Each structure stands twice: as structure tokens, then as C-alpha cells.
Amino acid sequence: MQEPTPRSRAWLARQALRTWYVGCDAARLASGLGGVFRSSLAPRPPAAGFAALAGEAVACVGSPSRYRVRVVNPTATARTLRVVVTAWLDDASALSFELTWDVTLAPGEIAERWFETTWRRNDARFVAASGSSEPPPLIVGRPAGRWTIETHLTGTAPADEDRLRISGTFVQPHSPR
């Protein structure tokens, strides 16, 4: 029998790689189809949790910025949630503030709270949805760092659904012309 030449070895390697890719894709496809059937026949039961976390993308240290967190209970029984909001500057090592909100939701109920911070350490509080001192909606300037806010629930088994994270930019406002 003839020994395989280096070229045919390369050809075999390519075919093996292709077979591997096709095999991986076939496995993913099968798993995806399985997921469709599972979700159709036995969907995950609804769970109380976060509906949204949102705010302006741009903030300025020293000026108030406002964010809102919204929770929903799509289940048929009342649920009590402990919502923890944490925020940090640039990287996770510089914690800026932490807020806690205990809320009991009736079946189908939604609750929303706004919080405000100047992004100085521990300067954050829950506020009314519309106050007399609305922060300016448009802040523009040179980028000067990043902020991150994360909300999670405590007292329940942590899952992706129980955690939302947003981030944005700090700016140094333009000097007026």
C-alpha cells in the first residue's frame, strides 16, 4: 500500500476539520431544535424579576443623573423581592454606591423606582419619578471615564434573569462659547 503523501495528509486534515465543524453545527442544530420543542411544550414558568434598568448614557461627576429600575411579577402569587443596586466607576474596584429596595408585588403587578446620583461616593438616593430639580437631559463633552450600574435580586437563586447591567460614559462638559 502506498504511504500518504504530505499533500494528501493536509487534505485529510482539512476534511477532518470540516467534519468537526459540520459535527459541531449539527449538534448545535439538534440542541436548538430540542430547545424549541422544550420551550413549546414545557416553557419555563414565569418568575418575578427585572423588567428594565435604564438611564441616560452620559453622566457628569458632580451633576445629578437619574436612572430607573422596573420589576414585574408575572406569576399568579404575590412575591417579595429585595432589589440591590450597585454602581462603580471605571472598574469594579471603585464602588460608588449601593441602594436596596424591598418590594412586594401582587400577581401581575409592576413597580418602578427612580434613583439619582451625583456619582460622588455613596451619594445616591431613591427619588420621585418627576421632581422639581430635573437633571439636564443633554450632557455633552469630552469622555472622562466610564460608569456601570448593576441590579440584582437577593434571597433567590442567582440567575442571568435576576441581574441587569448598564454602563455609560462620564464627560467633562464643554466650556460655553
Place this chain on the structure above:
Amino acid sequence: MTPRYPPAIGGAERWCEGLARWQGAQGNDVRVLTLRAVSEDEVWGPGGLPAESVAVGAHDRAGGVSIRRCRLGRPAGRAISKLLGAMGLHALARPQSAELYGLLFAGARNADVVHVHGLPGPHAYVGWLAARAARRAVVLTPHFHAGDPWFEHRLVHWLLRRYDAVIVLTAAEATTLQDRGVAAARIVVASTAVDAPVAAPPSMPRDAVRAALGVPRDAPLLCFLGRKSMNKSLEVLLAALPRLATRPRPALVIAGPGTAWYRELIERERSDGVIDLPPLSEEAKASLLAAADLLVLPSQREAFGIVFLEAWAAGVPVLGADIPAVREAIGDAGWTFRPGEPHDLAARIDALLAAPETSRELVARGRGRIARLHTWAQVGPSVMRAYELARSLRRGRAPDIVRQLDG
């Protein structure tokens, strides 16, 4: 079902939300199935770029509409992507959601009508299939972009012809779909609308907005609002900017969610006078529009351009590319320029900035168009007629409905 739903930004997304809220207010049980995706890149782009300042959970309820957001999976694997790419079906290789499709098959059984929004993603095929499996009427609002290779694939045309009814936003879109083989009797023109009040009052005075943007008081302010995606032809607007003869030199604000394409563009085409802003809240958008002198939408592919309505509502004249959908959306209430031609765009911007009286007249006409044509009280019933048409077609009683629609 729609791939993205507000707070995701986009005309199609706004249309879904406005319609769902109107339907909810009419006493319908409206359930929206969508993805936990806010940014366009999460669904259509390279992926892995989550929205920055907005994040959404699995469930929500707003304006009488129940919203279920499903986890987004990974894009198709290497072999399948290559195969789909070779067939020109790149859109089908985008991230999928087994959870969404499963819930759709389950939900279709309990629905009177399945309404699918947007092409050309895999959800449009699964939505049609799920409705067929459940023997339910199925309606599509394609937000069709004529000329876009992703929309012009023959499999997409085949799918369009399979829906019981197709809702379009302009007569131009209806003609486009008829040219692709969709029966005229299945197409319902429903236009689009802005919610009342048509725009939030600006919370920042004009001068304060200009000061925040660093724009001198006497410099004209041009504005683009929307997704910074390839379809919007922002490169034409950036190329027009240095050709403007107006002095002092106008500043241009480009505000909206970014994409990988835009990040590359802005790196390459660094232009003076461009102020790049992230997605803005409704309050910030209203303030920005109130401070602007002209809104420019250079898109060469557009199903309507809802931002024209927002600009008129805020008192800002509009300028769009001369493509059929935009021509019809603007009517006699704005100006157009030759698509893809920065020289012509620059000339039209200069001319409009030099004619404030004309601008005021155009805005007044635009506001008239909103009141006459673009409220949900006008658009909603057209959509409900499309549902009736689809249900009648399912029951084999289409000729009556078609006669009614023709009448």
C-alpha cells in the same frame, strides 16, 4: 412577534409599540414576543455588543401590552453560516432564540392572529410556520427595504407571498411588493403614526442645548436622529458637511445607537463640526430637536422614516433622500435630495437654511400631515382590517373582504 421592541430604538420598533398600545387600549389582549436585545448589533451585527445604558428583563407589561423577551442564542456555526452565506441568506445565520420559537409555536395556538414584524430574519419564517401549524391567520409588516440584497433574496420574496396579509407603510412599498409577486388583494396600506402628544415639550431651552453641545449661538444646527447603521447612508451626510457654503459653518449632531459599521466610518471620516451622541431619552431628543434648524435623513433604504414626523412635531424642517418611500412620507412638507450625492445634499441644506420662511411653511404642512394621516386612530383600524382580511382568507371567505377593501 418582533426581533426587537422598545426601548430598542428604530422606526419598526416604534411602530410595533404604538400599534400594540393602541390595540391594547381597544380592549384586545396583545402579547408581544421578542428578544432580550436592545442594540441592533445584538441581532443583526457582529453580536456581543450589548446596549449600553438600557437593559431589559424577561417579562414586562406596558400600556396594556404583555411583553415576553426571550434569550438570544449564538449565531449559526461556521459550516451552516458558510452554507447560508453561499446561498445569499446571511440574515438566517444571525443569532437565533430556541425559546422564542418554542413560545411562538405554543402562543400561536391561543392567538386569533399572529402578527410578525420585520424581514429578513429567521423569525419571519418561523412565525409563518408556527401560524400555519396552528392553523391561524398570519400577517406580516415587512418594513421592506427595496434594493437591499438581504431583502431581495428570492426566498424572502417567496415568504412574502405566503403570508395571509401584508401590511405596508406607504403605497410605494405596496408597489414594490406587488413587483415581487405579492397579490395586491393581500396588501393593506396602513402608514405609521406618532403618539399624542406628538412630542414631549423640550425640557432644556434652545440656548442651553447649544451651550451644552458647544455650538455657537449663530451657527446653524443640523441633526440626524436614528440608528447609525449602514442603511442610513451617513457617509453621504458626512461627505456633504465640508461642501456646505453656509457661514458660520453648521454643526451636525448625529444621535442614536451605534453599530460596528458606524464606529469604523467615524474613525475613517473624521470631520470637524460633527457631534456624536449616544441614544437619547425622549426628553433629550425633544430638547435637541427644538434646538435644531434642520433634520436630515440621508437613508437610501427606508420603509418610511418616522423621524420626519417627530421633527415636524418639534417644529423642525426635514430633508430626506429622494427615494419612493421617503418622497411619499414627506409629501409637500419637506425637501429631498438626489440619493447618494453629497454635492446635491450640501446644496439643498444651504438653500433650506437660507430660507427660514420656507422652512416654517414646510413645518406647518408637516404638522397638518400628522393630524390628517399619522395618528393611531387612523392607522390602527387599517391594521385591524388586515387582520380581518387574513382571517377571512384562512376561512376561505376572502372575496367578500377583498370587495369591501376595494370598495
